Amino acid sequence: MDVGIHFWNFTMDGGEKAILPALRDTARAADQAGFTLFTVMDHWFQMDRVQPAENPMLEAYSTLGYVAGITERIQLGALVTGVTYRYPGLLAKTVTTLDVLSNGRAWLGIGAAWYEREHLSLGVPYPPLKERFERLEETLQICLQMWSDDNGPYEGEHYTLGATLNSPQSVQRPHPPILIGGAGEKKTLRLVAQYADACNLFGTSTDELAHKIDVLRGHCDDVGRDMSEIRITVLGGDDPVGEPDAFLRQMEEFSALGVSHLQLRAPMEDPAGFVERFDETVGERLAEIGR
Numbered sequence: 208m209d210v211g212i213h214f215w216n217f218t219m220d221g222g223e224k225a226i227l228p229a230l231r232d233t234a235r236a237a238d239q240a241g242f243t244l245f246t247v248m249d250h251w252f253q254m255d256r257v258q259p260a261e262n263p264m265l266e267a268y269s270t271l272g273y274v275a276g277i278t279e280r281i282q283l284g285a286l287v288t289g290v291t292y293r294y295p296g297l298l299a300k301t302v303t304t305l306d307v308l309s310n311g312r313a314w315l316g317i318g319a320a321w322y323e324r325e326h327l328s329l330g331v332p333y334p335p336l337k338e339r340f341e342r343l344e345e346t347l348q349i350c351l352q353m354w355s356d357d358n359g360p361y362e363g364e365h366y367t368l369g370a371t372l373n374s375p376q377s378v379q380r381p382h383p384p385i386l387i388g389g390a391g392e393k394k395t396l397r398l399v400a401q402y403a404d405a406c407n408l409f410g411t412s413t414d415e416l417a418h419k420i421d422v423l424r425g426h427c428d429d430v431g432r433d434m435s436e437i438r439i440t441v442l443g444g445d446d447p448v449g450e451p452d453a454f455l456r457q458m459e460e461f462s463a464l465g466v467s468h469l470q471l472r473a474p475m476e477d478p479a480g481f482v483e484r485f486d487e488t489v490g491e492r493l494a495e496i497g498r
Contacts, residue, residue, distance in 0.1 A: 208496045210468070210470075211244030211245060211470045212246070212471055212473050212478075213247070214234075216475050218263055226265070232479035233479040235277060244314070244470065245282070251264060251328075267288065268301050271285070272304075280312075283305060287387070288317045290318065291331060291332065295345065296371065302350075303354075307375055310378055314384045319343050342365050344398060345364070347387075347398065349361050350385070351385075352371045355381070355382075358370055358372045384438075385404050386403060386405040388406075390409065392422045400430050400437070407470070408440070409441070409442055410469070413461065413464070443472065444457055444458065444471070447471065448484050448489075459496055469493075
């Protein structure tokens with residue numbers, strides 16, 4: 208099992224001037240420690256579920272472009288882009304640009320979007336849930352067409368593109384990995400089965416995770432997809448530094464279910480130090496799980 212770091216918090220002691228060194232040091236520490244994926248949230252406001260919306264939040268792809276320039280190996284992505292945030296063709300172009308300039312390290316992480324407050328505040332349309340899922344499926348189709356040899360038009364219910372020209376193409380072929388975030392059983396996991404290279408689930412409990420994976424397996428059977436083609440990733444889990452033995456036992460259970468990647472939330476205090484302590488405490492032992 209490999210591990211990544213999710214940099215979700217930009218509220219630092221020292222204010223705005225402290226954001227850059229914290230981001231830089233965390234990304235470099237993760238790159239040097241052999242973490243495989245660095246992600247940021249794609250939001251305009253901090254999530255008011257966890258912190259005040261007024262707290263700092265950087266734009267995702269500008270941030271990832273910076274991280275690409277100061278790292279060498281770690282892969283990069285948003286966890287996850289809301290489908291309402293960007294026109295699909297421009298989203299494909301943005302992720303392609305990140306992939307080219309990182310020499311093939313970009314992911315497309317995407318979901319149906321949920322944060323109504325930031326949409327309404329900044330004047331971005333926030334359609335009903337059913338329509339957001341329709342737009343999500345069309346966006347996946349458009350991105351895949353733009354990463355193919357087909358430069359022709361696309362016509363859907365919500366999006367019409369006169370041409371799907373994408374030059375230069377991505378370094379990764381046939382395209383950057385597509386990760387769909389969310390665990391909705393009827394729509395989200397069906398889209399994973401049909402279009403995605405990876406899913407991202409929450410590491411709440413082994414039983415809940417096993418249930419979601421069984422649902423995904425059923426969708427794969429329905430669409431004729433080989434389940435082994437989809438990478439199962441998890442966000443969260445037990446405290447790896449404070450309770451390393453309990454954490455590793457949980458990861459063994461997750462691995463037995465088919466989970467191959469864990470995305471850790473960077474703590475609010477000293478995220479770079481957390482990466483270094485993780486590597487020293489459980490890094491080698493985690494890498495042995497699932498081998």
